Amino acid sequence: MAAIDRLLEEALRHKVELVLLEPGRLPAFRRGGADHEVTQKVLDGPAIERLLAEVAPGRLVPNPANQARFEFDHRAAGARFHFACLAAPGGWKVAIAPQSEPAHPGPPTPTWATAREKGRRALPALVPLLRSMVDLGASDLHLAAWEAPWLRIHGELAGLETFEPPTSARLKELLYEVAPERVREEFERSSRALFALEIEGIARFRIALSRDRQGVGAAIRQVPLVPPSADTLELPPAVRRLAEVERGLVLLAGPPGSGRSSSLAALLGLVDLRRAAHVTTIERPVEFLLTSRRSLFRQTEVPTHAANAVEAIAASRHTDTDVLALADAGDAAALAAAIERAAAGVLVFAVVDAASVRAALETALAALTAAGSRRPGAELAAVFAGAISQKLLRRATGAGRLAAWEIAPAAPAVTSTIAEGDLWRLPAVLAAAHGTGAQSEAEALADLVAYRMVEPREALRAAFDVPLLVERLRALDPSGSLTAELDLSG
Numbered sequence: 001m002a003a004i005d006r007l008l009e010e011a012l013r014h015k016v017e018l019v020l021l022e023p024g025r026l027p028a029f030r031r032g033g034a035d036h037e038v039t040q041k042v043l044d045g046p047a048i049e050r051l052l053a054e055v056a057p058g059r060l061v062p063n064p065a066n067q068a069r070f071e072f073d074h075r076a077a078g079a080r081f082h083f084a085c086l087a088a089p090g091g092w093k094v095a096i097a098p099q100s101e102p103a104h105p106g107p108p109t110p111t112w113a114t115a116r117e118k119g120r121r122a123l124p125a126l127v128p129l130l131r132s133m134v135d136l137g138a139s140d141l142h143l144a145a146w147e148a149p150w151l152r153i154h155g156e157l158a159g160l161e162t163f164e165p166p167t168s169a170r171l172k173e174l175l176y177e178v179a180p181e182r183v184r185e186e187f188e189r190s191s192r193a194l195f196a197l198e199i200e201g202i203a204r205f206r207i208a209l210s211r212d213r214q215g216v217g218a219a220i221r222q223v224p225l226v227p228p229s230a231d232t233l234e235l236p237p238a239v240r241r242l243a244e245v246e247r248g249l250v251l252l253a254g255p256p257g258s259g260r261s262s263s264l265a266a267l268l269g270l271v272d273l274r275r276a277a278h279v280t281t282i283e284r285p286v287e288f289l290l291t292s293r294r295s296l297f298r299q300t301e302v303p304t305h306a307a308n309a310v311e312a313i314a315a316s317r318h319t320d321t322d323v324l325a326l327a328d329a330g331d332a333a334a335l336a337a338a339i340e341r342a343a344a345g346v347l348v349f350a351v352v353d354a355a356s357v358r359a360a361l362e363t364a365l366a367a368l369t370a371a372g373s374r375r376p377g378a379e380l381a382a383v384f385a386g387a388i389s390q391k392l393l394r395r396a397t398g399a400g401r402l403a404a405w406e407i408a409p410a411a412p413a414v415t416s417t418i419a420e421g422d423l424w425r426l427p428a429v430l431a432a433a434h435g436t437g438a439q440s441e442a443e444a445l446a447d448l449v450a451y452r453m454v455e456p457r458e459a460l461r462a463a464f465d466v467p468l469l470v471e472r473l474r475a476l477d478p479s480g481s482l483t484a485e486l487d488l489s490g
Helices: 003-013 045-053 126-135 168-176 181-190 237-244 260-274 309-316 332-343 357-370 376-383 412-420 423-431 441-450 456-462 466-476
Strands: 018-021 028-031 034-037 069-076 079-088 091-099 140-144 150-153 156-159 193-199 203-212 215-223 248-254 278-283 296-301 323-326 347-353 384-394 401-409
Touching: 003 018, 003 045, 003 069, 003 079, 003 091, 018 126, 045 091, 091 126, 126 140, 126 193, 126 203, 126 215, 140 168, 168 215, 181 193, 181 203, 237 260, 237 384, 237 401, 248 260, 248 332, 248 357, 248 376, 260 278, 260 323, 260 347, 260 384, 278 309, 309 323, 309 332, 323 332, 332 347, 332 357, 332 376, 347 357, 357 376, 357 384, 357 401, 357 423, 376 384, 376 412, 384 412, 384 441, 384 456, 401 423, 401 441, 412 423, 423 441, 441 456, 441 466, 456 466
Parallel strands: 248 347, 248 384, 278 296, 278 323, 323 347
Antiparallel strands: 018 028, 018 091, 028 034, 069 079, 079 091, 140 150, 140 215, 150 156, 193 203, 203 215, 384 401
16 A cells, blocks of 8 residues: 555545645645644655655656646545645645536537546636645636636646636636626626625635637636735835835836736835835736735726726826726726826826837827827927836746846836837836946846846747847856757848
């Protein structure tokens, strides 16, 4: 009998939902949504690997430094258990789920629903699925009709082939169990809806409902209950200084999933530490729950508290707001209205869906032009207080991701570039303004490669301007060792 079989027998006897093993923690049973520690011995990574080696196929356990996850089934005590193993600091983090098996096999199933033939489980209710998402350290969960669920872990998508692809009707039923009535009505009307869900003591989740040719779908983002701090995100000093600005416009850019919402929450946390201000956020939906300490936080959710972002910004004019945070400046009218508030002396943080600082500034100029501005460059330069663009890259060690920052402070050279409309010069301007905390994306990525924090190919994948990155890498190392493994023929 394998050593872990005794633990699995106890799990069956207590009818648990999951057995959880994690380096540095006591083994635990999850029952009724709560975790209960079951031994007095803390497991380390090697101990978990030894337990897995007794039951894994071929007695082979992959190295977690080389493989992000692996799964297998094991029979014990007359039952089948599914092992889902995720690479974690110190070794493998393991979730073991008892599998129910039908007493008599049924008739053949259609080719699109061969789940039970493969030993898959029916998709559970959404809340247990979200708990598993948190256990596995996933940032996102993607659900689609007729498809097994997909998780995004450290930026990589992985299919959960252990679950049966749900029908569109079943998936809609699961999502409607947790969606407010307003959201259900909006989805029936427009086939799109956003809302937030909180599981007490676990996390909050931003859930985006959609519909496509296969039926209902959802993209679910995990939002920790405790907002991230500047320290936990390792924000550079030049980024932290943006929270010290009294007034003006701060743009936060980056592709979706790059951590912009986390950076915004951390900057607002710094505002709270440094001044007593009235902070109004405009979000769709509210994600991180901010606690008032020195500052007063009021979080406005669209469309729950205001019909749209423009109306919410207009309302802030009459509420004595010192700091305005627009969590999604995708609407040009809303961004133009936010810039108007910055011109009135408010400190405005605006999150822009853009791949670089230059692209974010171009978005802001376009919003002002659409609003009727005759001199958008001059208007934007007059309120500009700084801009950052961030991207998340896989660490060279494989243990998680880290951010690369493009930073444009309100230095004279930067504001004059904006006023003159010469944004094509911005990378060179940032490279020449190091004394003000400026940093171009190429510099940020090249430094991460030079310090062996990310692989050259990963930096190349993330770069907005590939030739500029290659030029920077060659400047750092004329021998060519930093670019030797790159295919630069294209």
